Amino acid sequence: MSSSKLFVDLTIAFRNLVQHRRRTLFLGAAIAAVTALLVLLNGLSTGVRETMIDTATTLSTGHVNVGGFYKVTAGQAAPVVTNYKKVLAVVQKTVPEMAFAVHRGRGWAKLVSDTGSLQAGITGIDIRSEPKFSSVLQLESGKLEDLAQPGTILLFDNQAEKLGVKVGDALTISAPTTRGTNNTIDVRIVAIAHSLGLLSTWNCFIPIESLRALYQINQDATGVIQIMLNRKDFDHIPAIAARLRQALDQAGYRIMEPDPRAFWMKFQSVSREDWTGQKLDVTNWEDEISFMTWTLKALEGISYVLIVILVAIIIIGIMNTMWIAIRERTREIGTLRAIGMHRREVLWMFLLESLMLGLLATIVGVLMGAAVAAGLNAAHVPVPTGLQFFLMSPHLHLAVHGSLMVRAIVIITFVTGAAAFYPSLKAARLRPVVAMSHFG
Amino acid sequence: MKAIVSVREAVKNYILGNVVVPALRGVTLDVVEGDFLAIAGPSGSGKTTLLNLIGCVDTPTSGTVEVAGKDTRQLSERELTDLRLHTIGFIFQSFNLVSVLTVFQNIELPLLLQRKLNGPERAQRVAALLERVGLREYGAHRPSELSGGQRQRVAIARALVTRPQLVLADEPTANLDSVTGAHILDLMRELNRTEKTTFIFSTHDQSVMAHANAVVRLADGKLVDRVTPAQAAAETGLPA
Numbered sequence: 001m002s003s004s005k006l007f008v009d010l011t012i013a014f015r016n017l018v019q020h021r022r023r024t025l026f027l028g029a030a031i032a033a034v035t036a037l038l039v040l041l042n043g044l045s046t047g048v049r050e051t052m053i054d055t056a057t058t059l060s061t062g063h064v065n066v067g068g069f070y071k072v073t074a075g076q077a078a079p080v081v082t083n084y085k086k087v088l089a090v091v092q093k094t095v096p097e098m099a100f101a102v103h104r105g106r107g108w109a110k111l112v113s114d115t116g117s118l119q120a121g122i123t124g125i126d127i128r129s130e131p132k133f134s135s136v137l138q139l140e141s142g143k144l145e146d147l148a149q150p151g152t153i154l155l156f157d158n159q160a161e162k163l164g165v166k167v168g169d170a171l172t173i174s175a176p177t178t179r180g181t182n183n184t185i186d187v188r189i190v191a192i193a194h195s196l197g198l199l200s201t202w203n204c205f206i207p208i209e210s211l212r213a214l215y216q217i218n219q220d221a222t223g224v225i226q227i228m229l230n231r232k233d234f235d236h237i238p239a240i241a242a243r244l245r246q247a248l249d250q251a252g253y254r255i256m257e258p259d260p261r262a263f264w265m266k267f268q269s270v271s272r273e274d275w276t277g278q279k280l281d282v283t284n285w286e287d288e289i290s291f292m293t294w295t296l297k298a299l300e301g302i303s304y305v306l307i308v309i310l311v312a313i314i315i316i317g318i319m320n321t322m323w324i325a326i327r328e329r330t331r332e333i334g335t336l337r338a339i340g341m342h343r344r345e346v347l348w349m350f351l352l353e354s355l356m357l358g359l360l361a362t363i364v365g366v367l368m369g370a371a372v373a374a375g376l377n378a379a380h381v382p383v384p385t386g387l388q389f390f391l392m393s394p395h396l397h398l399a400v401h402g403s404l405m406v407r408a409i410v411i412i413t414f415v416t417g418a419a420a421f422y423p424s425l426k427a428a429r430l431r432p433v434v435a436m437s438h439f440g
Numbered sequence: 441m442k443a444i445v446s447v448r449e450a451v452k453n454y455i456l457g458n459v460v461v462p463a464l465r466g467v468t469l470d471v472v473e474g475d476f477l478a479i480a481g482p483s484g485s486g487k488t489t490l491l492n493l494i495g496c497v498d499t500p501t502s503g504t505v506e507v508a509g510k511d512t513r514q515l516s517e518r519e520l521t522d523l524r525l526h527t528i529g530f531i532f533q534s535f536n537l538v539s540v541l542t543v544f545q546n547i548e549l550p551l552l553l554q555r556k557l558n559g560p561e562r563a564q565r566v567a568a569l570l571e572r573v574g575l576r577e578y579g580a581h582r583p584s585e586l587s588g589g590q591r592q593r594v595a596i597a598r599a600l601v602t603r604p605q606l607v608l609a610d611e612p613t614a615n616l617d618s619v620t621g622a623h624i625l626d627l628m629r630e631l632n633r634t635e636k637t638t639f640i641f642s643t644h645d646q647s648v649m650a651h652a653n654a655v656v657r658l659a660d661g662k663l664v665d666r667v668t669p670a671q672a673a674a675e676t677g678l679p680a
Contacts, residue, residue: 015540335536340525
């Protein structure tokens, strides 16, 4: 029958919450709702971020890239890495934790059909060494494996619509070579994929041999080596990029200064620089899509503002409730102080009550948020076309991971405790003689 | 006998806005160990203020109050709390039990605050006191399930559980009917005799004073005299 001090503290806290169940339920529901919103907002931004990473790292960038420019003359830069197999060997030795690495050609060209034309980025790939490509692309028509044949092309549906073409039709690709002359090749459309938002509006894929033929570059040249990492290493991307820079530098390569922009945004500044030959550029996925990560930052900014507002509401609610509770229990505080309870124990007693409420409510809130997120994911809620452009996904995707749930519980519980601290401190500092004579 | 409480020229003034309200005007009093002392006087005479000073929940404006040999004006807030926890037990007019705890937990609470005894020792101590105050069957009950007399017995058990040298009771029978009040005083008296605990209680009820072995009378914040219960009763014409 005997109790420990903590057990009695917990009993007092729990029973006081139960005794004022209407107030507890109201405040608990508010905390749970805010926690659920926090989980959903974070789940949305994490989902968008993951979709963005998945899509961007399939269409246009690796998690870490070794690209660069080759300049025949000081004023003419081409996005080419020469002798790429040697560079790849350094990469493989320096980043043993990578999932895999691919090399791709890069270019910018005019696509011409019988009925139209458009400017687009051309990516030269070896489809047989692209294990992730098929998991992200959703084909509307055609076969992906046909892209292994030279003289073929994969378009996105918006491009095909603009050009008025379908699978099996022919296109002419026209582009300036590294020597400054124009060259053309004819290609056959072998696959048309569903649009993946912004990146797929100006990207199409041809076999790398065809890209080399178009730009008249050597077999040992490529555009970029894209390094794909496992999810557990995503937090180490800056460190891996730094490690690579150092290793390539030691291997005798000239390395460009870190510049967090996409490669095509660097043409002008590189062309103005007074050097010729090869320089390598180590970038990460965020650099390569820096022109569009503002959508993610905007979403995170909006979430942040909303969360701050909601947390402020919780703080006001908790403080208000604590003031009421302390007013109601002033005589009890006086009694406890009189029989020998120290100030820190009174402080702990009230803090424990709010922490208990915060913990229970946030657990409920997190479960609610996770359930709603799971429901929305399962329902494949379509994203409006305008938003698809930025979210790179036709469906809403919320990523609610365990770490996010734990973080939400810890943050909101901490906030409830912090909000209760000042009223609890005031309660603890009440003089027993004043508290005992309190009425009302 | 050794004095457990020694009050010397104690003055207590309260400040209400710009007005100084004197509650005690130079009270001097000694209480010896094992005493069963009543502090009597009409409302506003300073009984509760004097008990607050002796109980270390307040300190005098001037003068000294020594409890168990310690001058309360020289002690820090923490030391005063420790003195209350280890030396003094409190019984309140309105019982002042923690409503959300069981009877057992209410009695055990001061022991938990002391952190001296382990679980089985605490359980044994509380069970013995529950037996002593006649509430053996009520350990698992909440205060709201008890009568006023039962609640005050719980409060007495809580006051005695740490085996304090001194128990202060502020009008302990004021909220009880006369029969229950008499039982409570009998219980306090018995504990005073058997445990040698010093009791100081305030009252303005003549029948309550009759249980004391001395009555200190206050009026307008001053100590008027110290008399026997019989003398106090004789002056009011009521039986002692």
